[in-house]
Amino acid sequence: MKTPPRLEPLLEEGFIDTVVRQLMSGKEAMVYVVRLGDETFCAKIYKESNQRSFRQAVDYTENRQVKNSRQARAMAKGTKFGRQAQEAAWQSAEVDALYRLAAAGVRVPKPHNFCEGVLLMELVTDANGDAAPRLNDIQMSPPEAKKHHASLIKEVVRMLCAGVVHGDLSEFNILMAADGPVIIDLPQAVDAAGNNHAQRMLLRDVNNLRQYFGQFDHSLLSSNYGLEIWDLYARGILTETTELTGNFVTKHKPVDLRGVMREIDETVKENQMKRDRVVNLRRQL
Numbered sequence: 446m447k448t449p450p451r452l453e454p455l456l457e458e459g460f461i462d463t464v465v466r467q468l469m470s471g472k473e474a475m476v477y478v479v480r481l482g483d484e485t486f487c488a489k490i491y492k493e494s495n496q497r498s499f500r501q502a503v504d505y506t507e508n509r510q511v512k513n514s515r516q517a518r519a520m521a522k523g524t525k526f527g528r529q530a531q532e533a534a535w536q537s538a539e540v541d542a543l544y545r546l547a548a549a550g551v552r553v554p555k556p557h558n559f560c561e562g563v564l565l566m567e568l569v570t571d572a573n574g575d576a577a578p579r580l581n582d583i584q585m586s587p588p589e590a591k592k593h594h595a596s597l598i599k600e601v602v603r604m605l606c607a608g609v610v611h612g613d614l615s616e617f618n619i620l621m622a623a624d625g626p627v628i629i630d631l632p633q634a635v636d637a638a639g640n641n642h643a644q645r646m647l648l649r650d651v652n653n654l655r656q657y658f659g660q661f662d663h664s665l666l667s668s669n670y671g672l673e674i675w676d677l678y679a680r681g682i683l684t685e686t687t688e689l690t691g692n693f694v695t696k697h698k699p700v701d702l703r704g705v706m707r708e709i710d711e712t713v714k715e716n717q718m719k720r721d722r723v724v725n726l727r728r729q730l
Contacts, residue, residue, distance in 0.1 A: 451490045452477065454561045461488065461565070468576055473632060478568060478576065486557055487576075489564040491536050491632075536562055539632040542609055549607035552600055552627045572623040580626065580657070581616040590661035597626050597654055598670050601647070603685050604628075605678055610635050610643045614650035616657045637678070644675050669693045 448456060448464050455461045465478040468487055477488045536559075543556040543566065557565040569577040585593065597619065604611065611618075611634055618630035637643045651671035659666035668691035676693065677683035 449475075449477065449490065451561070451563060452479070452488060455479075455488070455563060455565070458560065460558055460560055461486070464488075471630075473630070479565070485568050486565050487554070487568045489566065491562050491564075536564075536632065538634060539630075540564055542631040542634040546604060546607055546609060546631075549603060551603045551607065552625065553631070554627065554629060569620045569622045569627045569629070571621065577620040577622045577627065579617060580619040580621055583621050585661050587662040587664075590658045591665065593621075593626055594654060594658040594662070594665055597628075598651070598674075598689065599685075600626070600628060601651060601654075601670075602674060602683065602687065602689070605637055605647065605674065606683060606685050608637050610637050610640075610647045611650050612646045615653040644679075647671060647675055 446464060446466060452461070452464055456464075461479040461481050463480045465480060465485070468476040468478050470476075474492055475490045477490070479486050479488045540556060540559045543553055543564075546553045547555050554569055555567040557567065559565070571577045580593075601611070601614070611628065611631065613630065613633050614628065618628065620627045620629055635643050635646060637647075640646075648671040651674065655665055655668055655670070670689055670691050670693075672695070673689055673691065673693040674683065677687060
């Protein structure tokens with residue numbers, strides 16, 4: 446096939462030898478199957494921001510680090526340089542997350558290289574050696590659903606222990622490899638400790654898994670792994686080997702009504718004192 450212009454620099458630099466075919470075109474990138482010698486990889490070409498349907502919402506980019514203060518100021522002002530820096534940060538977020546998670550043993554495609562806005566990584570395959578299908582294209586029995594759900598919950602925990610929340614996890618960005626599910630698409634991944642929306646995103650990720658696998662095994666619909674996982678994480682006792690129950694009951698403490706009224710009374714008194722001071726100052730003028 447004709448080499449896409451964005452892949453030509455990789456051919457020239459010797460990072461790849463051949464472009465085999467286009468694998469898919471998604472909301473944020475186009476992916477091609479490429480070869481280097483006897484090895485096969487996939488090349489992810491990120492789309493420009495005006496071509497993506499997935500926007501860089503502030504919820505995802507909150508507290509992301511940039512190289513220097515000049516970039517940060519430019520990004521805040523929305524200058525041309527700032528938009529370019531924002532694009533680079535968005536793309537490198539997935540690269541950084543993949544390296545971080547692969548090192549932590551999370552089932553993600555192993556990154557190989559990143560050049561000119563193109564990410565080279567492992568091609569995830571099925572039992573026949575073909576490109577693995579997405580989870581949403583798979584039908585499964587209740588036992589299979591329970592098995593794969595449990596596997597992915599462990600991966601969510603492993604990711605969180607590595608300090609990362611996927612942020613957009615669903616059946617559309619999970620591949621069914623020959624040896625089980627593999628998580629993909631991480632440009633929107635957030636830092637669990639540094640992003641104020643991390644808890645909400647993790648709960649949504651886990652809920653998406655529950656709803657999808659619950660179609661095949663209805664018993665999963667009553668599980669509550671998200672709150673259990675986050676509670677353990679927030680208390681600093683979550684580990685990769687933590688035994689989860691899928692049950693979590695929110696503890697409601699009794700309201701200290703007297704304490705609440707006391708706070709209100711003190712606030713009222715403080716505001717009245719401020720008003721009295723203003724009145725006295727005006728009288729003195």
